[in-house]
Amino acid sequence: MLLVFDRVTKFYGPVIGVNNISCRIGPGITGLFGANGAGKSTMMKLASGQLRPSQGEVRVGEDRAWSSAAKRNLGFSPDINSFYEEMTGREFVYVMARLCGHTRRDARRLTEIALEEVDMVDRGDRRIGGCSHGMRQRIKLAQALVNDPPVLLLDEPMTGIDPGGRRDIGRLLVRMAERGKTILVSSHILNEVESLTDSILMIAAGRIVASGTLSEVRNLLDDQPFTVEITTDRAREMAARLIGIPEVLSVELRGESLIVRTLSPGSFFGRCADLVLSEQFVVHRLQTLDTGADAVFGYLQQGSA
Amino acid sequence: MASATPTPAAATVAPQFGAGGVRLFRAWTTLLMLSFNRLFWSMNTLMVLFPLVGCALFLVWRRYDRWTFAEGSFRAFSEEFMIFLFTSFVVPVCALAYATTSVGGDREDRTLLFLLVRPVPRWLILLAKLLATLPLVLGLVLTSFWVYCRLAGPIGEKAFWIYLTPVFYMTLAYVSLFHLFAVTFRHSTIVALIYSLFMEFLLGNMPGLVKRIAVNFYGRSMMYDLGGAEGLRSPDPEWFVPVSAWGAGCSLLGISAGAIVLTLLIFSLREYRDLT
Amino acid sequence: MGIDNVRYHGWEGELRTPWVACAAIIRVAMLQVFRRKSYWVVIGLGLLNFLLFWSIIYAVTQFDIPRDDQDKLLGAFGFSSEASGGQENGYIMFMQRQSIIVMILLAFSGSLLVGADFRFNSLPFYLSRRIDRRHYIVGKLLAVGTLVSLLTTVPALLLFLEYGMFTSSLDYWRDNWQTPVAVIAYGLVMSTVLSVLLVTLSAYLQKMAPIAITWSSLFVMLSTMSGQLSRRAADRNWHLLDPWRDIRYVGKLCFYAGKRLAGEVSQGANAYYGIFANDDEFRRSLWALLILVSVCTVAIVALVRRVRAVEIVN
Numbered sequence: 001m002l003l004v005f006d007r008v009t010k011f012y013g014p015v016i017g018v019n020n021i022s023c024r025i026g027p028g029i030t031g032l033f034g035a036n037g038a039g040k041s042t043m044m045k046l047a048s049g050q051l052r053p054s055q056g057e058v059r060v061g062e063d064r065a066w067s068s069a070a071k072r073n074l075g076f077s078p079d080i081n082s083f084y085e086e087m088t089g090r091e092f093v094y095v096m097a098r099l100c101g102h103t104r105r106d107a108r109r110l111t112e113i114a115l116e117e118v119d120m121v122d123r124g125d126r127r128i129g130g131c132s133h134g135m136r137q138r139i140k141l142a143q144a145l146v147n148d149p150p151v152l153l154l155d156e157p158m159t160g161i162d163p164g165g166r167r168d169i170g171r172l173l174v175r176m177a178e179r180g181k182t183i184l185v186s187s188h189i190l191n192e193v194e195s196l197t198d199s200i201l202m203i204a205a206g207r208i209v210a211s212g213t214l215s216e217v218r219n220l221l222d223d224q225p226f227t228v229e230i231t232t233d234r235a236r237e238m239a240a241r242l243i244g245i246p247e248v249l250s251v252e253l254r255g256e257s258l259i260v261r262t263l264s265p266g267s268f269f270g271r272c273a274d275l276v277l278s279e280q281f282v283v284h285r286l287q288t289l290d291t292g293a294d295a296v297f298g299y300l301q302q303g304s305a
Numbered sequence: 306m307a308s309a310t311p312t313p314a315a316a317t318v319a320p321q322f323g324a325g326g327v328r329l330f331r332a333w334t335t336l337l338m339l340s341f342n343r344l345f346w347s348m349n350t351l352m353v354l355f356p357l358v359g360c361a362l363f364l365v366w367r368r369y370d371r372w373t374f375a376e377g378s379f380r381a382f383s384e385e386f387m388i389f390l391f392t393s394f395v396v397p398v399c400a401l402a403y404a405t406t407s408v409g410g411d412r413e414d415r416t417l418l419f420l421l422v423r424p425v426p427r428w429l430i431l432l433a434k435l436l437a438t439l440p441l442v443l444g445l446v447l448t449s450f451w452v453y454c455r456l457a458g459p460i461g462e463k464a465f466w467i468y469l470t471p472v473f474y475m476t477l478a479y480v481s482l483f484h485l486f487a488v489t490f491r492h493s494t495i496v497a498l499i500y501s502l503f504m505e506f507l508l509g510n511m512p513g514l515v516k517r518i519a520v521n522f523y524g525r526s527m528m529y530d531l532g533g534a535e536g537l538r539s540p541d542p543e544w545f546v547p548v549s550a551w552g553a554g555c556s557l558l559g560i561s562a563g564a565i566v567l568t569l570l571i572f573s574l575r576e577y578r579d580l581t
Numbered sequence: 582m583g584i585d586n587v588r589y590h591g592w593e594g595e596l597r598t599p600w601v602a603c604a605a606i607i608r609v610a611m612l613q614v615f616r617r618k619s620y621w622v623v624i625g626l627g628l629l630n631f632l633l634f635w636s637i638i639y640a641v642t643q644f645d646i647p648r649d650d651q652d653k654l655l656g657a658f659g660f661s662s663e664a665s666g667g668q669e670n671g672y673i674m675f676m677q678r679q680s681i682i683v684m685i686l687l688a689f690s691g692s693l694l695v696g697a698d699f700r701f702n703s704l705p706f707y708l709s710r711r712i713d714r715r716h717y718i719v720g721k722l723l724a725v726g727t728l729v730s731l732l733t734t735v736p737a738l739l740l741f742l743e744y745g746m747f748t749s750s751l752d753y754w755r756d757n758w759q760t761p762v763a764v765i766a767y768g769l770v771m772s773t774v775l776s777v778l779l780v781t782l783s784a785y786l787q788k789m790a791p792i793a794i795t796w797s798s799l800f801v802m803l804s805t806m807s808g809q810l811s812r813r814a815a816d817r818n819w820h821l822l823d824p825w826r827d828i829r830y831v832g833k834l835c836f837y838a839g840k841r842l843a844g845e846v847s848q849g850a851n852a853y854y855g856i857f858a859n860d861d862e863f864r865r866s867l868w869a870l871l872i873l874v875s876v877c878t879v880a881i882v883a884l885v886r887r888v889r890a891v892e893i894v895n
Contacts, residue, residue: 348786348790348791349790349791351791352790352791352794352795353794355795355798356794359798359802359806363806363809363810366810367810367813385809385813389805390802390806390809393805394801398797398798401790401794402791402794405790409790410788410790413788413789490619492619492689492789494790495619495685495688495689495789495793496619498688498689499622499626502684502685502797503681503682503685
């Protein structure tokens with residue numbers, strides 16, 4: 001089933017949440033990737049029918065996302081930590097199954113299946129109020145899965161879960177995807193999305209700035225400068241040698257550190273390693289300064305402007 | 306148009322549901338029961354017992370002390386208890402306790418989101434909330450009213466049947482109105498408190514037609530009219546200018562119906578951006 | 582990696598006493614309150630009463646109103662037509678008339694300023710600083726007290742200023758210098774009692790609806806009941822059931838003490854300078870003081886236990 005954003009714009013008063021977004025998200029896992037405030041949550045809210053677009057249309061299959069018919073095909077795990085705290089995890093998931101219209105027997109069966117999927121069968125009878133953050137995340141995921149919906153919207157599903165749990169949930173999502181479900185996972189951690197899927201949507205300032213596989217997105221960044229900080233014992237001398245490398249755009253001297261900007265990080269690191277070995281520089285530290293999501297979005301945003 | 310590259314599709318496993326209407330009914334009744342249980346087993350029930358027990362003690366004291374209602378009049382019971390304590394305070398507070406929290410509590414706790422993403426139309430969600438609240442508030446108000454009338458002795462027993470209709474209508478009106486506040490305002494409890502304890506008092510005691518905005522005015526008018534045969538009189542007919550019991554009853558029903566329709570409409574159309 | 586490598590340095594200056602943190606708690610509380618439109622509506626409603634009293638004072642000082650009408654007008658608002666004295670009840674009445682609005686404002690504030698700290702587990706944010714639960718409690722009490730003062734004491738003082746400014750000499754202020762002192766004392770009593778009760782209730786009930794129900798029952802229902810009981814039983818001691826009345830009685834004690842401090846002599850029928858109607862009322866005020874002190878003591882013990890419990894659990 002397709003999740004379709006057709007020229008969608010959403011205004012919050014004078015503020016624009018998402019700006020003329022169009023995309024079709026098909027079966028499989030799609031990572032929605034963006035910095036805080038980029039518009040990820042707005043997209044999730046639009047897709048889950050909590051918000052109506054100011055312009056354009058969001059459809060789940062053939063139905064508008066706002067309609068109750070669309071919600072029959074939708075499972076949503078929100079990025080909030082609120083539950084009916086007095087219930088147990090099992091009760092909560094059961095009630096959510098009942099709210100989808102299942103009979104008591106079916107709801108019980110589906111609840112157990114969903115809890116098993118998220119590895120909460122043994123811990124399902126704990127009061128939610130007393131559950132750890134990771135357990136609450138799993139319960140949230142279970143309530144989204146309980147209906148076995150063709151479209152799953154997961155807003156930051158890995159937050160608060162330990163590495164083992166992340167691996168389990170990753171496997172679960174891959175299994176779901178293999179069963180033909182359309183899964184949209186939002187995150188602001190690239191590694192998290194990278195481990196799940198190759199297909200990503202990057203959003204910045206309310207616009208989709210890149211989409212496709214990760215390698216396609218990385219290619220978009222090729223013409224952007226890359227900054228590296230090197231701390232060495234002979235900084236001035238190294239700076240003089242580095243400036244001779246063709247890939248280096250600029251070198252800035254900051255005490256014992258050098259801030260180097262390059263356009264081709266791959267070949268730069270090779271040449272830099274050769275230089276260090278040949279000239280016997282002692283490198284105390286070498287770190288890249290702008291490989292984080294924010295820097296990537298910054299570049300993409302500049303590119304889209 | 307940006308397009309995410311899909312992974313290879315597998316066959317979609319369709320959820321197994323019953324027929325559309327039956328499925329919706331099952332979901333709706335679940336929501337109704339869920340809302341009722343959450344309201345009933347809430348701290349509000351415990352807290353609302355405080356004024357209810359307070360009123361009962363007040364009546365017991367009055368009945369068995371030397372200045373009892375027994376020798377007093379129907380009018381004293383009506384004015385001092387029914388009008389100035391029960392319908393002006395107990396009824397709005399009971400309505401406020403549940404009607405503002407049935408939707409407002411879910412908004413405050415941000416659990417409303419889990420209901421809004423289920424395949425139940427919004428207006429049915431609200432209807433379930435309303436129908437879960439109404440029997441709870443009516444049950445609480447009418448049961449306590451019956452108990453109070455028993456505690457007040459023969460005068461109370463007579464008053465029960467006379468005032469049952471106005472109390473019922475007023476409760477209905479307050480519950481509907483407070484639901485409207487709940488879907489409209491974020492801090493609906495306080496809006497309801499301002500309305501019932503300040504605005505109603507202010508408006509209800511103003512000269513002219515202004516007081517006709519207040520629910521309490523119609524309730525009092527009904528009570529003055531229905532209790533007239535037993536000697537109850539409005540304080541100053543020139544100033545208060547009550548309407549007839551029939552007119553007041555219709556107005557209260559009209560307020561209730563209007564508020565419910567508006568509530569359903571607002572809830573169906575409104576985006577609740579504060580939920581996530 | 583050493584701590585220097587992440588460029589972290591501890592605070593090297595001199596820290597002031599943790600009691601200074603109370604000011605920060607008040608400031609944050611005020612910001613929380615005043616950024617919400619709903620509060621401005623409540624405060625606006627509270628201003629209605631202030632404007633009414635302001636207009637009355639303006640009318641009787643500026644317009645040529647016949648003496649009888651002036652007496653009636655001022656009498657209805659507790660003031661005496663003698664500007665040089667007998668004004669106390671006017672200020673007492675003004676502060677008393679703010680009761681409903683103060684009650685609503687506090688029902689609202691309780692869940693926001695205190696209840697939320699417990700509900701959303703934000704109390705450890707306070708207690709993980711250099712402050713402990715004493716500073717937290719005092720900070721919150723002062724925050725609520727400030728809100729109460731903004732609606733009662735401050736406007737009452739403004740009315741006092743207004744009364745003096747609309748007369749042609751400084752006599753009003755000179756003759757009634759003890760009045761603002763008594764207003765402040767009354768305001769302190771009101772702020773203390775209300776803040777202690779509200780912070781305790783909110784710490785236990787946390788959500789807005791139960792706080793609103795309990796708070797309105799305390800201040801509206803008990804008030805109505807006590808009024809009826811005292812009228813019917815012809816026993817004014819029933820008024821002691823009403824917390825607002827109790828606060829007012831203690832407020833009257835403040836005004837009485839002010840008169841005594843000013844060295845004024847009261848004689849004969851006016852043994853209490855017109856502040857207390859008779860010995861009974863004076864005695865009731867002492868009882869009210871005892872009741873308020875007892876209730877506040879119990880509330881503070883309950884509050885300390887509640888805050889301590891959270892500290893341990895978290």
